[in-house]
Amino acid sequence: MPKTVACPHCGRPVVWGQVSPYRPFCSERCRLIDLGDWLNESYRIPPDEAGPDVNASPFDRSPEEEANGEEGTNGGQAPPH
Numbered sequence: 104m105p106k107t108v109a110c111p112h113c114g115r116p117v118v119w120g121q122v123s124p125y126r127p128f129c130s131e132r133c134r135l136i137d138l139g140d141w142l143n144e145s146y147r148i149p150p151d152e153a154g155p156d157v158n159a160s161p162f163d164r165s166p167e168e169e170a171n172g173e174e175g176t177n178g179g180q181a182p183p184h
Contacts, residue, residue, distance in 0.1 A: 112137050 106119040108126070112133035117123050128134040140146055 105122075107116045108119050109115070110117050110129040110133050111127055113129060115129040117126055117129045119126055123129075125131055125134045128137065
């Protein structure tokens with residue numbers, strides 16, 4: 104028996120296989136609605152669950168934070184030379 108999953112948008116069962124070209128969605132309509140939700144920023148990752156700042160620089164951490172493995176907050180300023 105083929106595996107089925109629920110369409111993330113409408114909940115209809117979708118066969119997980121090549122017979123379902125829009126999987127995990129049941130149709131192109133559901134796929135496009137979901138894409139529109141992403142583009143309209145309807146889906147967001149809460150800040151407290153977000154991972155480390157991928158744009159962080161090693162200069163953003165104080166020596167104490169560096170030693171403790173903590174993230175820094177000195178506004179991206181390079182340490183004084």
